[in-house]
Amino acid sequence: MSHVVPNLVNLDPRTAPPFPQAALPMLRNPQLRKNVGHAIDVIQSKRAKLVAEKTDWQELRSAAADIRMHVLENLGSYLEQFEANCTAAGGAVHWAADAEEARHIILDLLRQENASEVIKIKTMTSAEIQLNPFLEASGVRAYETDLAEIILQLGEGEPSHIVVPALHVNRSQVREIFARRMGLKDLSDDPQALTNAARHYLRQKFLTIPTAISGANFLCAETGSVSVVESEGNGRMCLTLPRAMITLAGIEKVVPRFQDLEVMLQLLARSATGERMNPYTSLWTGVTPGDGPQRFHVVLLDNGRSSMLAHPKQRQTLKCIRCAACMNACPVYRQTGGHAYGSVYPGPIGAILTPQLMQMHHAQSLPYASSLCGACYEVCPVKINIPEVLLELRAQVTDIERKTFSRFLDPMYLGLRIANLLFARAWTFHLAQWFGRIGLSLFTRKDGWIHSLPSMGGKWTQTRDLRGLPGQNFHEWWAARRKEAK
């Protein structure tokens, strides 16, 4: 059995290869494409049924979009409100400008707890700041408790989806990982047996490790509460047994009022897993004496987020509630899976979020990792117009390219700049058509089709033929017909 995840996976956007290149091994991997396609089909069909039964779905989407945009437009005051209310309830709020600061804050808090081990509820934000390897290097072993995260941690794999991170792994691969890492050589691939193995492994961690880390689905400004939604109950265990809890949350996760969760939770479960309600929705406010963690910290992470607020068209990216409906609907993600995106945030939302978190210094191929089909926007529960943001980011990438010398070596850049000049007048456009016809006729076979082209055209003809250009353009036909009529 080969390793579950090809070793080529690199989810650090600063060093990951460009999307077209990173996608290649995924496209060639039948197991991966089958696993991803199957998993997505299951989620998609469940989602479609539940959305169809909700007669006020569009109203809910509008409400959620308005709430989220309102938050972003008033983010500072809602964060301060959250801080005040969380602190009043016995929590401590820490502010981290970037990943490094967040990692150090968390490490310091763990050291205050004398923790050499910590249990974790699934949090993609911790993957964003590469927390686990940092803690490991600093002498703290982090144990994931979400089933998918356990699979990835034990299998030394990387997440390929934000809701179901091990979506690309099937159960025979899970069996192999568990058998190898848990020393269960007779383990079957029956889901019940796999679940039992995970349960046994987890029970020990829950009972012996008194410190936990979580992410947050929502922060409620009005009450200072934190909410985590999950399916397995591992989160609930992490929230009840440990003595100390550290929550890491992006600053955009705040909602104004407790009541707003009514809208958000209806949308999130249906969009994410195709359930009317997720099995475990946890909400906690500061510290409750004698119940749950007695020391509670929230680390609010910026890490590029506040810089996104300045752009009127792009800031909608931060409305995201991480449901992953966009990646489940995406025909590109369907073929490549998540690893090709070179980020813990894959799919359409990743294609717009990652380059912005990198402040456009990295991940510049991601805005182009979309055919602009619009399926993501159609399903987004908070109405993020992802195609619009993709186009905005493409314009920024092009503006960066305009300042580089290498643009003169990029046939796409040159071609489009020249095409623009040609389209400015009808006669230059018609001249270009004439040259195009002559040029392409050299490659046109007797059957009237082009089977192979050089340079950029070869990217087309590697899998498709192209019909040779017709002898008469439409405008020529029209002109000839006019002449005839006169």
Next chain:
Amino acid sequence: MRASLFITCYNDTLYPETGRAVVRLLERLGVDLDFAPQQTCCGQMHANTGFRCEAFSQAKRFIRLYQDAETVVIPSSSCVAMIRDQYPGLVAELGNQELRQQFEALVPRVFELSEFLIDRLGVEDVGAYFPHRVTYHASCHGVRALHLGDRPWRLMAKVRGLDQVPLQNIDRCCGFGGTFSVKNAEVSSAMLAVKLQDVVATGAEYCTALDNSCLMHLGGAMHRQYAGMKTIHLAQILASTEDCPAEATL
């Protein structure tokens, strides 16, 4: 009724038969059609690749060229979507007050072909005859940007002889995406392979759509693979009659 045909750069160069079919169809329905010889491109390719200034210069050209047109008819959903969804941003950002006003006055008069037939002319039966098994691909821009809904089916239902075969995953992207098909050629090809499976599985003779761009993509793969199917723009089906079948115009 007067209408101005914006053929699109793509159809003009690669698919003149679609343009000829639109002319034949609309003239048969009594439309007084004109064609502005100065027309070139709507700017979609530039806008979608991130060349905003260039896209704007073409948008400006389009708006100026058609400001006096009674209606503009365009046999391409993606170009109409460009005008409806992207021109507002371009014009707001880069245009002046005069251009914004011209655009706002023009945009309600711009129609995709099936919209023009059903919403503007009020016809579903265009008197067409096309005795073939046909499957319809609901292109991304037609279904999600223009919300064409059942218009294509209402038109196809009235075509005599046409045997309409449903397509699985009908609104799933074929992977073309303009320059995406070259910039991400392998991913695009993987999407195409999956789409083509669904299309070929219909057993239809023709795959039709309201965008020749998708059809060029699908048709290019059909030809490469000897898939035994052809693509045809819906305009050509609708123009086809007993006396002048579509094949004769190809």
